Amino acid sequence: MHDQQARIKSHIESHQHMAGALLPLLHAIQDDLGYIPEECYGNIAKALNLSVAEIHGVVTFYHHFRIHPPGKHVLQVCRAESCQAMGSQALETHVKSSLGIDFHQTTSDGAITLEPVYCLGNCACSPAIMLDDQVYGRVSSKQVDRLVAEAKEAV
Template sequence: MPRFAAWSAERARAIIDDYRDTSGALLPALHALLVEFGHIAPEAIPLLAEALTLSRADVQGVITFYHDFRTTPPGRHLVKLCRAEACQSMGSASLEDHARHHLAIGWGETTEDGEFTLEPVFCLGNCALSPAVMVDGELYGRVSPERFDAILASAGQSTAAPEQTP
């Protein structure tokens, strides 16, 4: 399960400084901040802009352009569902619907209890075993709604479906 450091401007400056003299430093610096903190805190934008001599708008534009960058902390468990064509052809749309309904969140959102963040991915490289899901960096293939529930349950939380009234 991913564990991230609490936001620290001092630590963020040190990370950014590691990339200051690198050509095209913004993307590697953003990825390094994401690895360290789990998200790009809004406070990082002026630090990046100043250190890399960019405008804040340029930094914000890159963050919002790439779906890999999130600006809020993720849940304790990061759930990525493959949305590539191979997975779609093998039924990932019904798995996506199940996941969003079951967790009661949309793409890029975190459950109220902070357990799960649901993110789309556009290829997990597991086409032969579609549909694919990655939870906390572990890849699963041939995931049905029932298997999805079991995977999340093993990640630390029961995902029993809410009771339906007839």
């Protein structure tokens, strides 16, 4: 935990004098830790001369930010219009059912965190998902099941 606090402090120090520092700082913390611990809101607020409520408001407004550690793998299902037109809602329902979780939740084994995303820029190959940093297009329920099984084996 001390290491985590030191890493957060380092990010705050490297961002606090930037104009418009809050979003780049939050991204840096999440990129490093995988989430933004609520315990660091006070330090961020003090460094940027903002209120804790403002920090909380920004973190909870943007779907990208997490307040809890993610699973070993993050599965994002695109919910943009093109993917919806090509069946992402059925895919989303299947994934939620097969994993036994909803968006912003992690499987009980800690392997997969499920998140919505509102465009992966892969509209020509809808429906699309992203598993960790890899985008997959024209995805079927079977393909998602296979990718999840492979990810869980790698855990």
